[in-house]
Amino acid sequence: xAKNRSQLKxxxxxxxxxxxxxxxxxxxxxxxxxxxxxxxxxxxxxxEIIIDEKHISLQVWDTAGQxxxxxxxxxxxxxxxxxxxxYDITSKNSFDSIxxxxxxxxxxxxxxxxxxxxxxxxxxxxxxxxxRVVSIAKSNQWAKDHELPLIETSAKDDxxxxxxxxxxxxxxxxxx
Ligand code: GTP
Ligand code: MG
Numbered sequence: 001x002a003k004n005r006s007q008l009k010x011x012x013x014x015x016x017x018x019x020x021x022x023x024x025x026x027x028x029x030x031x032x033x034x035x036x037x038x039x040x041x042x043x044x045x046x047x048e049i050i051i052d053e054k055h056i057s058l059q060v061w062d063t064a065g066q067x068x069x070x071x072x073x074x075x076x077x078x079x080x081x082x083x084x085x086x087y088d089i090t091s092k093n094s095f096d097s098i099x100x101x102x103x104x105x106x107x108x109x110x111x112x113x114x115x116x117x118x119x120x121x122x123x124x125x126x127x128x129x130x131x132r133v134v135s136i137a138k139s140n141q142w143a144k145d146h147e148l149p150l151i152e153t154s155a156k157d158d159x160x161x162x163x164x165x166x167x168x169x170x171x172x173x174x175x176x
Pocket of ligand 2: 065
């Protein structure tokens with residue numbers, strides 16, 4: 001049976017500086033800043049979206065990529081309905097970290113049926129084509145191999161942010 005909840009908790013994970021906070025600020029407040037301010041611990045923002053004429057309240061949790069600021073432990077993973085994994089297309093390291101963030105999430109959250117848990121991977125900063133180091137061909141093949149949906153986004157230019165949140169919310173709602 002499809003899940004019929006009007007509130008979804010979504011956790012956003014990924015290395016420091018990939019643009020997690022920027023994605024949320026763009027999605028929730030339609031804002032973008034070039035200035036980097038590291039997130040400390042974790043915090044959430046709420047936004048209502050409409051999917052198939054149904055109002056869904058999203059509680060989106062922003063987390064710290066920097067290890068020394070990950071002070072809250074696992075408490076904020078608990079009860080998550082979906083997880084967004086973010087890398088930066090100009091950082092090979094951040095791309096290589098995605099699988100360990102996914103594993104970290106599964107370890108900490110311990111969802112039922114982990115193999116079908118809704119994950120989406122975002123390759124952010126797609127406006128920085130000139131600095132790209134993770135090619136579309138490479139990331140697409142990787143996504144196929146890992147059976148993960150992948151979308152390239154830009155918090156700066158507002159590219160496919162709404163799509164990404166709607167897509168992961170749909171996955172969470174469809175889940176049994
Ligand atoms: P932590 O809080 O340390 O985990 O980092 P974060 O993942 O939240 O990164 P944040 O959103 O703070 O962004 C880091 C830097 O990248 C900032 O200077 C942002 O302005 C910049 N940035 C974020 N998204 C984009 C994007 O889509 N394009 C470009 N060009 N810059 C971006
Ligand atoms: Mg942040």
